[in-house]
Amino acid sequence: MGAVRTALVIGGGIAGPVTSLALTKAGIQATVFEAHATAADGVGAMLSLAPNGLAALEIVGADKAVRAIGQPVPGVVMADGGGNQLAEFAGFPGLPATLAMARADLFRALADHAVAGGVPIEYGKRLVAVHEFADSVTATFADGTTATADVLIGADGIRSTVRTLIDRDAPGPQYGGVLSFGGFAAASEVTAAPGVMYFAFGRTFIGYWRLPDDRICWFASLPRTSPLSSAEVRRVDPADWLAQLRDLYAGHVPGETLLRHTAPEDLMVVGPMERMPPVPRWHRGRMVLVGDAAHAPSSSSGQGASLAAESAIELARCLRDLPDPAAAFTAYEGLRRPRVEMIGTDAAAKNKAKAGHAGDRPAMPTPEQMFGPVHRHRIDWYDTVGH
Numbered sequence: 001m002g003a004v005r006t007a008l009v010i011g012g013g014i015a016g017p018v019t020s021l022a023l024t025k026a027g028i029q030a031t032v033f034e035a036h037a038t039a040a041d042g043v044g045a046m047l048s049l050a051p052n053g054l055a056a057l058e059i060v061g062a063d064k065a066v067r068a069i070g071q072p073v074p075g076v077v078m079a080d081g082g083g084n085q086l087a088e089f090a091g092f093p094g095l096p097a098t099l100a101m102a103r104a105d106l107f108r109a110l111a112d113h114a115v116a117g118g119v120p121i122e123y124g125k126r127l128v129a130v131h132e133f134a135d136s137v138t139a140t141f142a143d144g145t146t147a148t149a150d151v152l153i154g155a156d157g158i159r160s161t162v163r164t165l166i167d168r169d170a171p172g173p174q175y176g177g178v179l180s181f182g183g184f185a186a187a188s189e190v191t192a193a194p195g196v197m198y199f200a201f202g203r204t205f206i207g208y209w210r211l212p213d214d215r216i217c218w219f220a221s222l223p224r225t226s227p228l229s230s231a232e233v234r235r236v237d238p239a240d241w242l243a244q245l246r247d248l249y250a251g252h253v254p255g256e257t258l259l260r261h262t263a264p265e266d267l268m269v270v271g272p273m274e275r276m277p278p279v280p281r282w283h284r285g286r287m288v289l290v291g292d293a294a295h296a297p298s299s300s301s302g303q304g305a306s307l308a309a310e311s312a313i314e315l316a317r318c319l320r321d322l323p324d325p326a327a328a329f330t331a332y333e334g335l336r337r338p339r340v341e342m343i344g345t346d347a348a349a350k351n352k353a354k355a356g357h358a359g360d361r362p363a364m365p366t367p368e369q370m371f372g373p374v375h376r377h378r379i380d381w382y383d384t385v386g387h
Helices: 013-025 052-061 063-067 103-116 163-167 229-233 238-248 253-262 304-321 325-354 366-376
Strands: 004-009 031-032 046-049 075-079 085-089 099-102 121-123 127-132 136-140 146-149 152-153 174-185 195-199 206-211 216-223 267-275 287-289
Touching: 004 013, 004 136, 004 146, 013 031, 013 052, 013 267, 013 304, 031 146, 031 267, 046 052, 046 103, 046 304, 052 063, 052 304, 052 366, 063 103, 099 103, 103 121, 103 195, 127 163, 136 152, 152 163, 163 287, 174 238, 174 253, 195 253, 216 238, 229 267, 238 253, 238 267, 287 325, 304 325
Parallel strands: 004 031, 004 152, 031 121, 075 195, 152 287
Antiparallel strands: 046 099, 075 085, 127 136, 136 146, 174 216, 174 267, 195 206, 206 216
8 A cells, every 4th residue: 555645746738637536546635736727728739549548548437528529530541642542440349449639628628527526626836846855745836835745746748847857957858850730621522431540651641530520630740850849830820831731742642632622720730749758767756757748759659648648547556556656656667668668769750751751761560560559558457566
């Protein structure tokens, strides 16, 4: 039985609410502190939750709330830039469908589910300092307030403040060589069966699926050697970005058509594609990282949200079963680091291909190679850690 009874969870995005729900299930009282004024705050574009992520959410009863906002896309079709189909995958028998949804909708659904489960979430709480003591840790926020608990969990994203408090020399996000965009194409002649995610490779790459309202949602990348910040990307007129994307995807099937049927107001300007390189220290003293703060694999993996949910569950299991924070954090890192770094390395290779480095482009994987070991992963909540 673990000695931890209370926790401060910094960050109310994806990992924060799931971590707090898992801690509550483990008998640990958790409070979430979010820097933004509201749960969603209009951030992010679209994302997907894979079967492994849904399985993790099921442990804390959040899967139903997420299914209510997600669009099932169980199938995958891979093609080349000339329109030739290369592989088709209908999903693994016995596994649920991957869900596509707006990131902001997922934030709100998880926050609402956590509050309904008795988890307090305090908004407008930007962490500025942490003080550790022999048996507790105190967080100080920008508004001058403080909070104290047994442990502090950094679920504060890819630009984590907690990560730099654990290790001032910790790396920051790594630019993937491309700027990410998405959009909605209306009345295009592109064929897209409902419930199927399409990946069209070639000189460049575009992914897309049909929405319930018959529009097609797409996501694509614009190679750029020198990075721009998200704020810098958003200062550019969307019509200018759309013109650059149309030039890049000229002759690409179906990218050219999708972009021609996308209006500037329907362009989602996401920003630089980033990932976290391996983070040397996940924990120190009574502080630990979870989710993107420790292991953001970039959107090329399709696994960021799912891995965050998995890590939240595993961290709670370790704190439940092991005698002190140091033992729990060490066990948690041992359970998670090999898996998340494997997925992150694979996503980095995909980023290089999207950036136009043909020599780095991997061979076309089979559906089993691409999805099997990742999607089938399951956590046994009732298995005791260390036994």
